[in-house]
Amino acid sequence: MDEIFHLETPLSVEDIAPLKSGDRVTISGVLYTARDAAHHRLLKLIEAGKELPIPIKDQIIYYVGPSPAPPGRVIGAAGPTTSYRMDPYTPSLLKLGLRGMIGKGKRSKEVKEAMVKYKAIYMAAIGGAGALMARAIKEVRVLAYEDLGPEAIRELKVERLPVIVVNDIQGNDLYLEGQKQYQIA
Amino acid sequence: MREVSTKRIIAEVRDSVIRANYELGEEVVQAFKDALGYEESPVARDILGQLMENATIAKEERIPICQDTGVAVVFVELGQEVSIVGGDFKSALEEGIRQGYEDGFLRKSVCHPFTRQNTGDNTPIIVHVDVVPGDKLKIWVVPKGGGSENMSQLFMLPPSAGWAGIREKVVETVEDAGPNPCPPTIVGVGIGGNFEQSALMAKKALLRPLGTKNQDPELAKMEEELLIEINKTGIGPQGLGGRVTSLAVHILMMPCHIASLPLAVNIQCHATRHLEVVL
Numbered sequence: 001m002d003e004i005f006h007l008e009t010p011l012s013v014e015d016i017a018p019l020k021s022g023d024r025v026t027i028s029g030v031l032y033t034a035r036d037a038a039h040h041r042l043l044k045l046i047e048a049g050k051e052l053p054i055p056i057k058d059q060i061i062y063y064v065g066p067s068p069a070p071p072g073r074v075i076g077a078a079g080p081t082t083s084y085r086m087d088p089y090t091p092s093l094l095k096l097g098l099r100g101m102i103g104k105g106k107r108s109k110e111v112k113e114a115m116v117k118y119k120a121i122y123m124a125a126i127g128g129a130g131a132l133m134a135r136a137i138k139e140v141r142v143l144a145y146e147d148l149g150p151e152a153i154r155e156l157k158v159e160r161l162p163v164i165v166v167n168d169i170q171g172n173d174l175y176l177e178g179q180k181q182y183q184i185a
Numbered sequence: 186m187r188e189v190s191t192k193r194i195i196a197e198v199r200d201s202v203i204r205a206n207y208e209l210g211e212e213v214v215q216a217f218k219d220a221l222g223y224e225e226s227p228v229a230r231d232i233l234g235q236l237m238e239n240a241t242i243a244k245e246e247r248i249p250i251c252q253d254t255g256v257a258v259v260f261v262e263l264g265q266e267v268s269i270v271g272g273d274f275k276s277a278l279e280e281g282i283r284q285g286y287e288d289g290f291l292r293k294s295v296c297h298p299f300t301r302q303n304t305g306d307n308t309p310i311i312v313h314v315d316v317v318p319g320d321k322l323k324i325w326v327v328p329k330g331g332g333s334e335n336m337s338q339l340f341m342l343p344p345s346a347g348w349a350g351i352r353e354k355v356v357e358t359v360e361d362a363g364p365n366p367c368p369p370t371i372v373g374v375g376i377g378g379n380f381e382q383s384a385l386m387a388k389k390a391l392l393r394p395l396g397t398k399n400q401d402p403e404l405a406k407m408e409e410e411l412l413i414e415i416n417k418t419g420i421g422p423q424g425l426g427g428r429v430t431s432l433a434v435h436i437l438m439m440p441c442h443i444a445s446l447p448l449a450v451n452i453q454c455h456a457t458r459h460l461e462v463v464l
Contacts, residue, residue: 037301067252067292076290077252082332082365105365126235126423127367128456130252131243149303150292164425175364178426182226182419
């Protein structure tokens, strides 16, 4: 657990295969933001067989709705939102080759099974540490759904964004294992 | 009658909501420090350190502690000898919030329930007014995030459930919430009253500054017992396992109907933001 892994996007299956739940990772490269409303729209496009506004294969989606950028900054606070709300949409994205997700909180059984099947990982960023997370974000561009305000899809260029692997491709879950280790019967 | 102008109310509310979102209370930072004294998990200790670092960055760089700057809840104690002049009181509160969210670069997080269309200015706000004796106007500005609010629960228990039933439901609520409400949390508990009153008490209990003891010794004992039970779950900071799932439990209690035992549990994330102003 002491070693810190480093990932550069886009990710291949080989990149994420060695990672285990509990590993600390830093990420550099491009992330795409999407939360509830954006997922809803992406799924409508997938169902209609239309082109998506962002690449999915081998990419990472970060569940975040940042606060507005004050003058002189590229973004405001930018910590993760709770992931379970994206669960109904996630297996369809994993099927298209989505390789990683960053959020906070437990995922559904369906999402966990799809992560093993399609080989993807789920990572947790520290919820409520929005000011700290923003430090790793260097460039921001709105790519789609500007009308959704904080929920618009953004492209984030990040440098060494710190996360922890929760679900690896073997099906391990840090939320279950971590709690068990400290539970007092 | 002592006069308070709506102009002053707007300015105070505006400044308070910005400050509440940029500056984590010293009592919360102290609670993180105290938690380091008994947290055993190395990952959890790391997280507590990062939460303190986050608070410092937010305060120094003037950005929000958390991007979820919440729905604005405003609690008011209006002295009955205060006369509000210069306009409508609730509109003034709303205008203060509107200006604060715009000028402070706070995220607007209020939308239509079905279309999800953002209202664009973080209004409407949620206001609770109590009229009290005296000539002071007290306003608490409490931005509340969605993650922890979503994990809150209300139970209309049968009276036979008693304290054991309450304890079980409170711990179950925290356990079901797991990592979602951004632990370490503060758990607000409202016992008694009725359906809506229990929920209001659960939220109001969170206004008590962290680290202060409940003045009612019976409730103080219940709070301690619940905190021990909650921290036995092992959920820990961010739900990644550890000793510190919650920093405190705060209870408010009042009598209820002979047929009922209402219980509300309002979970507050570690980014607990509230600011009190007295006008």
